[in-house]
Amino acid sequence: MIDGAFVFDSVAHAFNFDKKNAFGTGGEMFINHLYGFHAALTPEGQTVLPAEEFMRQWSIEEIDRMVYEESDTDMLIAMPLPLTDLFRDGLSPWEDCAELARLRPDRTVFWGSVNPLEGRAALDLMERQVGEFNARAFKFYNVRYDYGEPFPWRMDDPRIAFPVFEKAQELGVNLIGVHKGVPLGPQPIEATQTWDMDGAAVNFPDINFVIYHVGLPFLDEVCWQLIRHPNLYADLAATINFIVRAPRQFAETLGKLLFWCGEDKIIYGSEAPIFHPQWALKAFSEFEIPQDLCEGYGYPQLTDQAKRKILGENLVRLHGMDLEQTKAKLAK
Numbered sequence: 001m002i003d004g005a006f007v008f009d010s011v012a013h014a015f016n017f018d019k020k021n022a023f024g025t026g027g028e029m030f031i032n033h034l035y036g037f038h039a040a041l042t043p044e045g046q047t048v049l050p051a052e053e054f055m056r057q058w059s060i061e062e063i064d065r066m067v068y069e070e071s072d073t074d075m076l077i078a079m080p081l082p083l084t085d086l087f088r089d090g091l092s093p094w095e096d097c098a099e100l101a102r103l104r105p106d107r108t109v110f111w112g113s114v115n116p117l118e119g120r121a122a123l124d125l126m127e128r129q130v131g132e133f134n135a136r137a138f139k140f141y142n143v144r145y146d147y148g149e150p151f152p153w154r155m156d157d158p159r160i161a162f163p164v165f166e167k168a169q170e171l172g173v174n175l176i177g178v179h180k181g182v183p184l185g186p187q188p189i190e191a192t193q194t195w196d197m198d199g200a201a202v203n204f205p206d207i208n209f210v211i212y213h214v215g216l217p218f219l220d221e222v223c224w225q226l227i228r229h230p231n232l233y234a235d236l237a238a239t240i241n242f243i244v245r246a247p248r249q250f251a252e253t254l255g256k257l258l259f260w261c262g263e264d265k266i267i268y269g270s271e272a273p274i275f276h277p278q279w280a281l282k283a284f285s286e287f288e289i290p291q292d293l294c295e296g297y298g299y300p301q302l303t304d305q306a307k308r309k310i311l312g313e314n315l316v317r318l319h320g321m322d323l324e325q326t327k328a329k330l331a332k
Contacts, residue, residue, distance in 0.1 A: 002072035003285045003304075006327060008312035009277060010177075010269035011079045011212070011237045012063055013092035014100055017055040026145060027086040030185030031055060038274050043244035046279050058273050060100040067270070068104065071278035074312065074330060077137075077269075080113040085145040086185065098133040106330060109319065111137045111177070116164045117144055117153060123167045130171045136319060137175035138168055139212075142196070143187045152191035155209075156199025165204050175318055177210040181218055182238055194222055201229035208318055210267060213238045219256060226261035233318070234261065236310070237269030243283045251289045255299030258289075263306035267315050284311070 017035075022028045035054050042048045067073045078101045080094035081087075094113055101110035112129030114122040129135040140161075144151045153160045155178060168176060180197075183189045194215045201209055214234045215222035226232050234257055242250040257266050268284070270277035285307065293299050300306075316323050 002281050002311070003307075005285070005308040006075075006312040006316065006323060007071075007073045007268070007281065008075040008077075008315040009067060009073050009272070010077050010210070010235055010267050010315055012067055012076055012100075012270060012272040013079050013081060013274075014058065014060055014063060014096035015092055015273065016057040016087070016089055017091075018057050019055060021057070021087050021089060021091070023086055023088065026186045027083075027091075030083075030086055030091075033184045034274055037238065037241070041241045041245050042275060043279060046276065060096055060103065063100060063273055064103050064108075066272055067277055068107070070276065071270075072281055073270070073277055074107065075316075075326075076108045077315075078108050078110050079139055080111070082113045082115045082141060084115065085151075094129065094133075098129075098135075101134075109136050111135060111139050113139045113141075114164065115144065116140065116160050117151070119163075122164060126164065126167050126171060130173065135173070137173055137177065138164070139177040139179070140164070141179045143183075143191045145186075150186070150188050150191060152188070154196040154199075156196040156203070161196075161200065162203065165200070165207060169204075169207065174207050175210070176207055177212055177235070180211045180213060180222070181215040182213045193218055194225060197225055197232060198229065201225075201232050205231055207231060208233060210235050210318075212269070214253065214257065216253070219253060223256055223260035226257075226265055233265045233267055233314070235267045235269050237271050238274075240268065240280050240284060241271065241275050243280055243287060247287075248290065248293075251287075251293055251299075252297075254302065255289050255293055255297060258300045258302070258306065259298060263300075263303075263309045264314060266310045267318075268311045281311075 078097035080097045081092035082090050084090045098110050101108040112135035114125045180194050183192045208231045210233045212235045
């Protein structure tokens with residue numbers, strides 16, 4: 001915990017950044033952009049890895065140690081990437097993420113991930129990830145490629161998206177995340193927009209959808225969606241890492257979210273190992289929204305209660321867990 005707040009990190013990936021893992025220039029661009037985030041947003045005084053040390057296959061033991069032994073994190077989501085059209089193993093193989101969860105089964109939660117464009121094969125893999133590996137939720141990526149050309153799908157597509165949502169419900173899963181905004185590599189930016197979230201939220205009101213990266217740069221659109229749909233949530237993964245390098249930018253992002261949707265709909269994520277979790281956690285625990293932004297835009301101040309909800313309590317609730325029981329279990 002940090003300052004008494006229960007920390008439930010919504011995303012760490014078992015990355016394989018080895019350039020041999022990439023299919024052509026598209027995959028290499030993707031990796032280079034992630035390294036650019038690492039180098040640009042890691043603050044002074046923290047370790048910025050040389051490219052050759054970053055662009056390698058990270059072991060699950062390294063990630064586990066970084067999150068639990070080197071930061072104040074209490075629980076973690078091990079998050080796969082299904083980008084098998086850009087990387088030989090998808091970039092963060094689901095099997096490795098399941099293994100990461102097995103290292104600390106009481107603390108690390110496995111989320112599954114499939115490519116809905118694969119139809120029946122995707123549904124079968126969902127069954128396996130839940131039945132054999134205890135996937136508690138799923139994460140999807142709308143931008144795919146076919147022989148180097150973008151082949152996106154939408155979250156409101158009855159033929160592609162709805163079958164996987166229905167399968168999730170059949171498997172007892174009511175929590176789904178989606179990568180939005182943050183276009184990487186050759187991804188066409190329009191395919192990362194959030195226009196399709198309305199249709200997903202309306203047609204599946206019993207599923208809670210988490211918009212990762214708060215949809216940046218489409219934050220205003222996301223805020224208007226969050227206030228209209230009770231089952232939409234925003235995740236600060238990759239956004240919280242502006243907190244030290246660009247604190248005012250982060251304050252405006254967080255202030256808008258607090259103003260429009262409130263503290264119950266915002267979730268913390270570290271994006272380890274792109275960023276070491278501890279420096280952002282420490283900065284967030286001490287963070288305040290500048291008073292001129294509160295006075296000029298009506299942003300609520302970031303209270304201790306809001307920090308506790310964002311850092312872990314909201315995600316605990318979305319997983320259907322009781323906070324006090326969870327704390328007691330982990331304290332044993």
